[in-house]
Amino acid sequence: MRTSSTIRTGRTVKRTTRAAATLAVAALALSLTACGGDDDNGGGDNGDKGGGTNAPASSVTLPKLDGESLEVAAVWTGTEQKNFKQVLTEFEKRTGAKVTFVPAQDPIINFLGSKIAGGAPPDVAMLPQPGAIKQAVDKGWAKPLGAEATKELGENYSQGWQDIGKVGGKQYGVYYKAANKSLIWYNAQVFENAGAAEPKTWDELLDTAQMVYDSGVAPFSVGGADGWTLTDWFENVYLSQAGPEKYDQLAKHEIKWTDPSVKEALTTLAEIWGKKDFVAGGASGALQTEFPASVTQTFTGGDQPKAGMVYEGDFVQVNIGETKAKVGTDAKVFPFPAVGATAPVVSGGDAAVVFKDSKAAQALATWLASPDAAAIQAKLGGFLSPNKSVDASVYPNEVQKKIADALIAAGDDFRFDMSDQAPQAFGGTPGKGEWKTLQDFLKNPKDVAGAQAKLEADAAAAYGG
Numbered sequence: 526m527r528t529s530s531t532i533r534t535g536r537t538v539k540r541t542t543r544a545a546a547t548l549a550v551a552a553l554a555l556s557l558t559a560c561g562g563d564d565d566n567g568g569g570d571n572g573d574k575g576g577g578t579n580a581p582a583s584s585v586t587l588p589k590l591d592g593e594s595l596e597v598a599a600v601w602t603g604t605e606q607k608n609f610k611q612v613l614t615e616f617e618k619r620t621g622a623k624v625t626f627v628p629a630q631d632p633i634i635n636f637l638g639s640k641i642a643g644g645a646p647p648d649v650a651m652l653p654q655p656g657a658i659k660q661a662v663d664k665g666w667a668k669p670l671g672a673e674a675t676k677e678l679g680e681n682y683s684q685g686w687q688d689i690g691k692v693g694g695k696q697y698g699v700y701y702k703a704a705n706k707s708l709i710w711y712n713a714q715v716f717e718n719a720g721a722a723e724p725k726t727w728d729e730l731l732d733t734a735q736m737v738y739d740s741g742v743a744p745f746s747v748g749g750a751d752g753w754t755l756t757d758w759f760e761n762v763y764l765s766q767a768g769p770e771k772y773d774q775l776a777k778h779e780i781k782w783t784d785p786s787v788k789e790a791l792t793t794l795a796e797i798w799g800k801k802d803f804v805a806g807g808a809s810g811a812l813q814t815e816f817p818a819s820v821t822q823t824f825t826g827g828d829q830p831k832a833g834m835v836y837e838g839d840f841v842q843v844n845i846g847e848t849k850a851k852v853g854t855d856a857k858v859f860p861f862p863a864v865g866a867t868a869p870v871v872s873g874g875d876a877a878v879v880f881k882d883s884k885a886a887q888a889l890a891t892w893l894a895s896p897d898a899a900a901i902q903a904k905l906g907g908f909l910s911p912n913k914s915v916d917a918s919v920y921p922n923e924v925q926k927k928i929a930d931a932l933i934a935a936g937d938d939f940r941f942d943m944s945d946q947a948p949q950a951f952g953g954t955p956g957k958g959e960w961k962t963l964q965d966f967l968k969n970p971k972d973v974a975g976a977q978a979k980l981e982a983d984a985a986a987a988y989g990g
Contacts, residue, residue, distance in 0.1 A: 585895035591621035593885040598627040599651035604843050608905040616892050622885055632949050648886040651875045654945040654953050655689050662692040668882040670696045677894040681914040685937030690876050698876030701893045703911040704838040705928050706757050706871045707861040715742050715833035723859040730862045737833040744803050746832035748819030749811035749967050752960020756944040760871050763790040765864040776943045778988040782980035791973045799970035805832040808968045820844035824856050839928045843907030853924050873942040951987035958983045
């Protein structure tokens with residue numbers, strides 16, 4: 526069994542005041558409701574086939590790497606992988622290096638362990654959890670960022686985004702990709718047919734859901750086959766209801782999952798997960814629905830889609846782009862409603878980490894910390910960068926521009942995804958830990974005490990007591 530010293534990040538983002546969180550959410554709510562109806566959908570390429578960018582052509586200095594070869598590992602698939610490859614192609618053009626994308630499996634830390642054991646680690650890997658970065662450092666796999674990458678990071682990122690990529694005071698991660706995970710997307714036609722409006726509180730969300738149900742459409746689509754979607758549901762409810770201090774304590778396992786605050790959050794979640802026919806396909810259907818399908822089934826089917834709403838982050842736009850729905854008109858979005866005193870602001874992200882300390886690998890990390898690289902993928906949609914030097918005008922639609930502006934404006938005033946801060950055995954492994962227990966809870970939301978006991982037992986084992 527791995528101990529907490531080998532897998533914990535021991536690092537959280539700068540403490541958030543309730544006032545700051547309120548301001549950030551208020552700004553996001555205001556910006557999202559102002560989004561117009563002439564937007565391109567988030568999956569479009571806007572006619573740019575070559576991976577071009579509106580950022581300055583050479584805002585970052587890169588070395589010549591003719592003849593060098595690199596491997597980059599990530600769990601990204603589909604459109605997300607395709608778009609990231611355009612970023613790598615531009616790096617090749619600027620340096621002369623050859624970059625190969627290596628598809629990885631979740632959990633990526635296990636995949637990397639196998640590659641390293643076989644003597645073939647990738648040069649760079651995109652790690653989706655701070656806990657995974659810490660584990661890679663503790664195992665001696667990850668290499669600190671060099672001077673050029675660290676300099677680029679310092680110029681383009683807020684301190685909070687830099688800090689979550691540090692271990693033991695050293696910089697290891699470049700948070701290339703971020704996510705605003707406090708959003709609920711909805712089918713505008715369904716809302717219009719139901720006479721429903723965007724809710725601002727949990728009680729209003731329940732009322733809105735009832736109106737959608739009464740109109741003949743299941744209120745929520747849930748991608749329960751992917752346990753991480755369920756942890757995101759929990760984290761938003763918990764952060765808003767229990768508050769940021771409790772959130773930080775639970776993230777570090779300083780309080781137990783048997784705490785009354787967890788009981789309250791699970792009981793609140795059960796108001797949706799346990800309500801008959803509020804989840805498309807019921808619990809069994811949701812548990813067979815993967816995240817991409819949970820999105821597309823909300824925006825296909827004309828007046829009778831399988832659901833009226835789907836909760837998840839800004840990256841939902843990639844999947845909406847696979848339908849005929851247009852973001853801003855057919856597919857709209859509102860901030861996750863306030864369950865307690867304030868609405869939640871939960872973020873996630875993927876960090877580039879160097880596994881081979883070479884000139885080429887460090888150059889790629891420097892490239893990924895630059896606004897040039899981020900702007901390429903931002904332009905393609907379904908992507909959000911924490912890089913404050915990226916001009917919001919490169920995003921493909923007004924919805925995404927406003928979400929990006931709100932993220933940057935929030936600075937360090939956010940909370941990082943709780944399960945991503947946890948040891949991967951608890952917060953990031955399919956079929957185990959928090960993912961599995963919340964899937965079981967979706968199936969039986971009356972068993973709050975049983976879910977708490979199982980969560981605590983798994984957390985205690987993963988955190989080392």
